[in-house]
Amino acid sequence: QTLENLSADSAHPENVLTYGMGYEQQRFSTLKQINKKNVKKLVPVWALSMENDSGEQAQPLVMDGVMYVSDAKWTVAIDALSGKQIWRTAVDFDPDTPRVVCCGVSNKGVALYNGMVFRGTLDANMVALDQKTGKEIWKTKVSDWKDGYSITGAPLVANGVLMTGVSGADFGVRGFVDGYDPATGKQLWRRYTTAAPDEKGGDTWTVENAYKTGGASTWLTGSYDPVLDLVYWGTGNAAPWNPNSRRGDSLYAASVIAMRPKTGEIVWHYQFTPNDMFDFDATSEMILGDLKIGGKPRNVLMQLDRNGFAYVLDRANGKLLAANPYGKVNWASHIDMETGRPVETGIAKSLRNGESAEIWPSIIGTKNWAHAAFNPHTGLLYANTLHMSSSYKLDTVAPYKPGMRWLGVKDVKIAFEPDAPHGFMAAIDPMTGIAKWKVPLNDSANWSSMLATAGSLIFTGRHSGEFIALDADTGKTIWQFQTSSGINASPITWSMNGKQYVTVMSGFGGLGKRWVGPSAKNIPQGGSVWTFALAND
Ligand SMILES: O=C(O)c1cc(C(=O)O)c2c(n1)C(=O)C(=O)c1cc(C(=O)O)[nH]c1-2
Numbered sequence: 321q322t323l324e325n326l327s328a329d330s331a332h333p334e335n336v337l338t339y340g341m342g343y344e345q346q347r348f349s350t351l352k353q354i355n356k357k358n359v360k361k362l363v364p365v366w367a368l369s370m371e372n373d374s375g376e377q378a379q380p381l382v383m384d385g386v387m388y389v390s391d392a393k394w395t396v397a398i399d400a401l402s403g404k405q406i407w408r409t410a411v412d413f414d415p416d417t418p419r420v421v422c423c424g425v426s427n428k429g430v431a432l433y434n435g436m437v438f439r440g441t442l443d444a445n446m447v448a449l450d451q452k453t454g455k456e457i458w459k460t461k462v463s464d465w466k467d468g469y470s471i472t473g474a475p476l477v478a479n480g481v482l483m484t485g486v487s488g489a490d491f492g493v494r495g496f497v498d499g500y501d502p503a504t505g506k507q508l509w510r511r512y513t514t515a516a517p518d519e520k521g522g523d524t525w526t527v528e529n530a531y532k533t534g535g536a537s538t539w540l541t542g543s544y545d546p547v548l549d550l551v552y553w554g555t556g557n558a559a560p561w562n563p564n565s566r567r568g569d570s571l572y573a574a575s576v577i578a579m580r581p582k583t584g585e586i587v588w589h590y591q592f593t594p595n596d597m598f599d600f601d602a603t604s605e606m607i608l609g610d611l612k613i614g615g616k617p618r619n620v621l622m623q624l625d626r627n628g629f630a631y632v633l634d635r636a637n638g639k640l641l642a643a644n645p646y647g648k649v650n651w652a653s654h655i656d657m658e659t660g661r662p663v664e665t666g667i668a669k670s671l672r673n674g675e676s677a678e679i680w681p682s683i684i685g686t687k688n689w690a691h692a693a694f695n696p697h698t699g700l701l702y703a704n705t706l707h708m709s710s711s712y713k714l715d716t717v718a719p720y721k722p723g724m725r726w727l728g729v730k731d732v733k734i735a736f737e738p739d740a741p742h743g744f745m746a747a748i749d750p751m752t753g754i755a756k757w758k759v760p761l762n763d764s765a766n767w768s769s770m771l772a773t774a775g776s777l778i779f780t781g782r783h784s785g786e787f788i789a790l791d792a793d794t795g796k797t798i799w800q801f802q803t804s805s806g807i808n809a810s811p812i813t814w815s816m817n818g819k820q821y822v823t824v825m826s827g828f829g830g831l832g833k834r835w836v837g838p839s840a841k842n843i844p845q846g847g848s849v850w851t852f853a854l855a856n857d
C-alpha cells in the first residue's frame with residue numbers, strides 16, 4: 321500500500337494499517353455494527369496459537385483480508401476471516417538479549433508499507449519481510465544490544481521514511497530515533513534524544529559527558545500529522561535515575577519531540593519532567609485530535625503522561641494549553657502555565673535531599689504504556705490508570721558499565737494504598753484531567769490498551785484473561801469473554817464483506833504481571849490471537 325493509504329487509515333475502518341489505528345493514534349473506529357445494544361451476541365470466531373510463552377503485547381494490523389501479528393519470537397500472517405496461518409517467520413535474536421530488557425521479552429507490533437512487513441527485534445535489529453511469503457528482504461543492525469539497547473516498540477512509516485525508537489534508558493543508553501530507507505534498510509539519519517554540548521539543549525547537562533549515558537529511550541511509536549509533516553515521538557526517563565551525576569533539565573529526556581520524518585530535524589519540543597529522577601518516561605502515545613478550546617477549534621496533541629498530569633499542547637508549535645492531574649500526584653503541586661514547568665513539592669525536594677520519600681504516582685506512572693483511546697465525538701480519553709506509589713532513596717552512582725542496569729537509587733518499594741483500588745478504567749476530559757466516569761479495579765489494575773468505537777463501546781483486557789466491552793457512556797462492563805491467558809495487548813476492530821470483527825492478543829506478560837497478586841499463579845502462559853464477531857441469528 322501507499323503513503324496515501326497510510327494517511328487515510330482512520331477514514332477506512334475496514335483495514336487497520338498503522339499502529340494506533342491511524343497516524344493520530346486515537347484507537348477509535350467509526351464501525352458501529354457491534355454496538356451497546358447487540359454486544360451481548362459477540363462470540364469468538366477463531367483463535368490461533370502464537371507458540372510463545374513470553375507474553376503478547378502487540379497490536380495486530382489488517383490489510384485486505386490478511387492480519388499481521390508479532391511478538392518477541394515470531395512474525396505471523398493470518399487469513400483474517402478463517403484464522404488460518406499463512407506464514408510464520410521466526411525472529412532470530414541472540415538468546416542472551418533478555419539480560420538487557422527491563423520489563424519483559426516483548427514486541428508491540430509491525431509496520432506495513434509497499435509489500436513489506438517491518439519489525440524491530442529484541443537484539444536491536446530492524447527487519448523487512450515480504451508480505452506474501454514472510455521471507456526476509458533485508459536486516460539492518462540498529463544498535464548493539466550488549467550496550468543495553470533493545471527494540472520492543474512498533475516502527476512507523478511516515479513520509480516514505482521507516483522510523484524506529486529503542487529501549488534501554490534503565491541501562492544508561494543514549495536514546496535516539498532512527499530513519500531508514502524502507503526499500504533497502506539503509507540508514508538515512510539518527511536523531512539522538514540527549515543533546516550534545518554543541519547542540520541546542522546541550523547546556524541542560526551540566527556534568528561533562530553525562531548526555532552520553534543520559535537515557536531518553538524512545539520505546540513506543542510516535543504519531544504523525546501529514547499536514548504539518550511532523551512526527552511526535554515521546555522520550556523515556558533520564559539516566560541514571562539519580563540526577564546528581566547529570567544535573568540540569570537533561571533535554572530531551574521525559575519530553576515530546578516534534579520532528580521532520582525526512583531528516584529527523586527537531587522542530588519543537590516540550591519537556592514534561594525536567595531533571596527527571598522518578599523514571600517518568602514520556603514515551604506513551606501522543607494522541608492527535610481537534611478540541612474546541614475557548615470556542616475555537618484547535619489542532620492538539622494529548623498525552624496522559626506517566627508523571628500524573630494530562631497534557632494538551634498545540635501540535636503546530638508545542639504551546640501548552642492544559643496540564644492537570646488525572647490521578648493522585650504528590651511530587652508536583654501543579655504545572656506553571658507560563659513556563660510549562662512542574663512546581664515540585666517538599667516531597668520531591670526531600671527525595672532530592674537524599675531522604676527516602678513516598679512518591680505519587682509510582683515509578684510505573686499514573687498510566688504505563690497501555691494505550692488510551694480518544695473518541696472525537698465525545699472528546700474524552702479512555703484509559704486504564706494505576707493507583708500506586710513508590711519510595712526510594714538516592715544512592716551513590718556506580719561507574720557506568722555498558723549493558724548493566726544503572727539507576728543510582730536504593731530501597732525501591734512499590735505500594736498500594738490500603739483498601740483502595742489498584743487502578744481505574746476512566747473516561748477523562750483532556751482539558752481538566754477530570755473523569756466523567758471512573759470504574760475502580762479493586763483486585764488488580766488493567767495493563768491493556770483501550771479501543772473506542774462509534775458503537776459507543778470501549779474494549780479492553782484484564783490480566784486475568786477477560787476481554788471486556790464497556791458502555792462508553794457509563795463505564796459499565798456489558799460483555800466479557802475469558803481468553804486463554806492474561807491480556808496485556810492492544811485490541812483492534814476491522815471489517816470485511818460488511819461484517820465487523822474485534823481482535824485481541826492474549827498472553828500473560830509485561831511489567832504489570834508483577835502486581836497481579838496471588839491469582840497470578842492461576843493465569844497460564846501461552847500466547848494466542850482471538851477474533852470475535854456477532855453471532856449469526
Ligand atoms: O526506559 C526504557 O527504555 C524502557 C523500556 C520499556 C520497554 O521496552 O518495554 C519499559 C520501560 N522503560 C519502563 O519504564 C516500563 O515501565 C515498562 C513497562 C513495560 C511493559 O512492557 O510492561 N515496558 C517498559
Ligand SMILES: [Ca+2]
Pocket residue numbers: 489490556557599601
Ligand atoms: Ca523506563
